[in-house]
Amino acid sequence: MESPPRRRARPLLRGALAAVVVLGGTAYGSSGAHRAAGPVSSSSAPASGSASPPAGEEASVERVARPTVDRDAVLARAMRAVDVPDGARVSVGVLDLASGESATFGEGSFDTASVVKVDILAALLLRAQDEGRRLTPTERADAAAMIEHSDNASASRLWRAIGAAAGLDAANERFGLTDTEGGDGMLWGLTRTTAADRLRLLRQVFGEESELEAASRAYVRTLMGRIAQGQHWGVSAAADGSGWALKNGWLPRTATGLWDVNSVGRVMSGGRELLVAVLSDGDTTQGRGISLVEAAAVAAVSVFAGDDAPSE
Template sequence: MESSRARRRRRARARRRRSLFCTALAAAVVAGGTATGTVYLRERAHADADAVSSASSVTPSASASSSQEASVEPAAEPSMDRDALLKRAMASVAVEDTADAAVAVLSMDSGESAAYGDGTFDTASIVKVDILAALLLQAQDAGRHLTVQEKAYATAMIENSDNASASQLWTAIGGADGLDSANKRFGLTDTVGGEGALWGLTQTTAADQLTLLRQVFEDDSQLSGASRSFLRGLMGDIAEDQRWGVSAAADGSAWALKNGWLARSTTRLWDVNSIGRVTAGGRDFLVAALSDGNSTKEKGISVVEAAARAAVAVFG
């Protein structure tokens, strides 16, 4: 039989073993928890580092992309004030104190235009282009071609500036009413037909004459291709003694024009005008140069030629 002392020793040893076991277990749990926490923190740190690294690598890339996009975006070209350039160029054109001048130009290549002077001038014979354009428009509306006689009048009126032929066709279109009606469709806003038979005293502006030239020389027109071709052909075959005016701005014979000149009976001063298409430096331009109050026809010719050259020079 086990003595009481032996039992006490056995229970004491059991308590020590349980205590050691619990301590070891607690240590293992703590150690395990610490290891798990360390692994978690390390993984979290790596993940955060990767996120930061990723964010860092994306941000500069986005910035670089934005920078690249900004750098390749074409810079806006500064707008050029062609009117101001033309005004400066016209300052060198010798215009008499009694005279006035205006000029308008359109680059057919770029579509840019410039104008100097907005006054109203007598057309003199440049209205003959407008008369023929009105006749051609009326014929188109009627679905017919020009008659042989109308073509003969038109040829003499444009190529030789024949006044009698102009009077015949002025009557045929209905005079000022017919001209004004056609011009409304052509887009002319400041041109008024002369009273009665006085077609040469039709009032116009350089800007309106440029609009008329666009109807003759551009495809976007009220005139058909055949009508435009007919008118252009006549303007390109002007009588030799009338090959002055805007043609002064052209390279050689690369032009199509119509001139007008008129001595006013009351003042004896001259209206001298020139309109047409010129080719200079491989580019095509429409030019309308108008003047009045000139002391002589020759002086007026000098003014419109200088104005035409100045207008074309604005485009380089």
């Protein structure tokens, strides 16, 4: 399903993105800079010379609403700086785990390629939970190869184990995914999905409220943090240092010669834990697709730049 990855290309994000981020910070500022004033208690002593409200009446106090940020609009502006080649499509989503705020850009569904392997493992773990058992040694070996090395033979065995598309769709329904449909037969890489659904699945893995038990979530996170050296690209381009866990997918289409290139995962940036999903198709080469995905990931993370990072 996948061919060996090529040498990572530089992201296509231009200097204009820096201006977008600065503009976004100027327009919205940090959350602390616009902190709403606390309500004035009706029991507070009146200022000298002021009259107290009549008995039985409460002082009228107008609450100051905290300004809200249109994250979708901020992401749309950031994506203007991303060079999307003619004929290519890209969709991206980002979610801040602490606040639950999210933003998405781009419409339509995309082939998953190998990012569906996270779904396959999540569905396998959910089935094992329902059966009150742990994964077998063989299942664990296949899971590790499938996620860490993107091994297709392992993915095909586990695809059959979960009941192929029907089993995947049933698990995804429980995970709250609404726009993902399993591929026909053994074509798991042609599962269709959206960036918003990728964020929903990532939240099942990295969030606390999940159909997956804590041990299952930790297992998936561990494997996504051990991706083979040659696959350290994609959403990791938006992380601070090595603070990332991901799964990439790449698929050349025989009919057109064009590429599907995707990346999903968790990144640490500016003290925030962010879930990022980027889907693309119509890329002329894998390298160009990687550059597009990485630029979109950087743009997505910039949505929260300038905000106060959550305190410990």
